[in-house]
Amino acid sequence: MRLAELSARSGVSTATIKFYLREGLLHPGRRVTATQADYDEGHLRRLRLVRALIQVGRIPVSSAREVIAALQDERMDLHQRLGTATWALPHGPEPDETDQATEAARRTADALMERLGWHRDNACDRPSAAPAYGMLVTAIAALSRLGYPCDVEHLEPYARAAERIAVSDLDLVERCGTPDEQVEAAVALTVLYEPVLLSLRRLAEAEESRRRFDGK
Amino acid sequence: MRLAELSARSGVSTATIKFYLREGLLHPGRRVTATQADYDEGHLRRLRLVRALIQVGRIPVSSAREVIAALQDERMDLHQRLGTATWALPHGPEPDETDQATEAARRTADALMERLGWHRDNACDRPSAAPAYGMLVTAIAALSRLGYPCDVEHLEPYARAAERIAVSDLDLVERCGTPDEQVEAAVALTVLYEPVLLSLRRLAEAEESRRRFDGK
DNA sequence: CTCGTTGGAGAGTGTCACTATCCTAAATAG
DNA sequence: CTATTTAGGATAGTGACACTCTCCAACGAG
Secondary structure (H helix, E strand, O other), rough: OOOOHHHHHHHHOHHHHHHHHHOOOOOOOOOOOOOOEEEEEEEEHHHHHHHHHHHOOOOHHHHHHHHHHHHHHHOHHHHHHHHHHHHOOOOOOOOOOOOOHHHHHHHHHHHHHHHHHOHHHHHOOOOOOOHHHHHHHHHHHHHHHHHOOOOOHHHHHHHHHHHHHHHHHHHHHHHOOOOHHHHHHHHHHHHHHHHHHHHHHHHHHHHHHHHHOOOO | HHHHHHHHOOOOOOOHHHHHHHHHHOOOOOOOOOEEEOHHHHHHHHHHHHHHHHHHHHHHHHHHHHHHHHHOOOOHHHHHHHHHHHHHHOOOOOOOOOOHHHHHHHHHHHHHHHHOOOOHHHOOOOOOOHHHHHHHHHHHHHHHHHOOOOOOHHHHHHHHHHHHHHHHHOOOOOOOHHHHHHHHHHEEEEEEHHHHHHHHHHHHHHHHHHHHHOOO
């Protein structure tokens, strides 16, 4: 398959494919002559994944590169590769340590994880989800700065929902064949179910709001 | 309160506050002299909300302006204002109608909403969550293009979790005093709980991945 | 042989969220 | 009452990001 055909089959312009090749998001094709290269189904699949991560999952090109690299790193086991990939995902601004709301938020987050039996070290050492922990602290701090209650009791239902969702996610992952496919699936599902989840919540809120507030 | 004090109390630079004033995210202060203006607690509160929406909720300045405007629009009821605000939230690329995966995704989304008893018109007419519906379709299409199963059966647990979360959200909203406070709360909670939810899911996935895959 | 096409490289584009500079007028120190 | 600092407003500039355009030499179909 030539560049033009890869472009036609993926719906991505040749200019953008060249850009991804340059940025290392797509491995180079097999060089046929000095001015031609051959691409295969693997390239098509990878390209679709990259596109989905960037366009639907809204992750920056640089993060996508790191995520892709983690997927292929043979030196790590499944859990480590997934952790490294998750680590590379965008996660907003770091908590502002000069703010006392952050300190309180950190205590709330710790108490929540304690109650759920989640491992803090899971969240603090590589490879795992420390950025997600920072993201949680930042968000809790912002909410409490605005005066909204955001303590362990309020957060627990969200965390329980997250637990159930994670179980669904990994059930889906385990149904994939090889470990390589499983890591790819885990990353793709982590990223691409985020908009699914957010849009479902917004739709559910609209529904619930209609039920409670319509006409008020 | 002068600009400098507003800046000090909010932690936002005077340059940025001036920028927000220009962009209409913050109503002008009361003019004292030709070169001085006076700001009150309302400005501080608004500024904190804007900052949280932009930095934590990652919504663009232009969307934030629309959201803020919807909050204050006295012509609409609670449900309508919330719908208008939600409508202004970022929601990724529109579904690609030239793609047949989109068509299938739309059928899946419709079937899911049917099964949950959610109202499609709720999602399609203003004021409500049509962008969220488009976002859902786009994400489902991307997943199925990558070959991941994404039918009503797989989606239902996510939707059920979303329903429970929406109930928690609106319980919190109803605990706020005046209708004006309630709309603001609804928007703030919609936007600011998104990172909470996403980070909790990532943490839960890390936990579940450790349980299942560590060492594999 | 010729003329459109291909792959590669570098520069350019549009958007976004600020940020730096400038200017005038007002407050304040001496 | 002058001199110096500071405030507010307008305009232009910055840096990151995700492409997108332009150019060029080498293929290759007719």
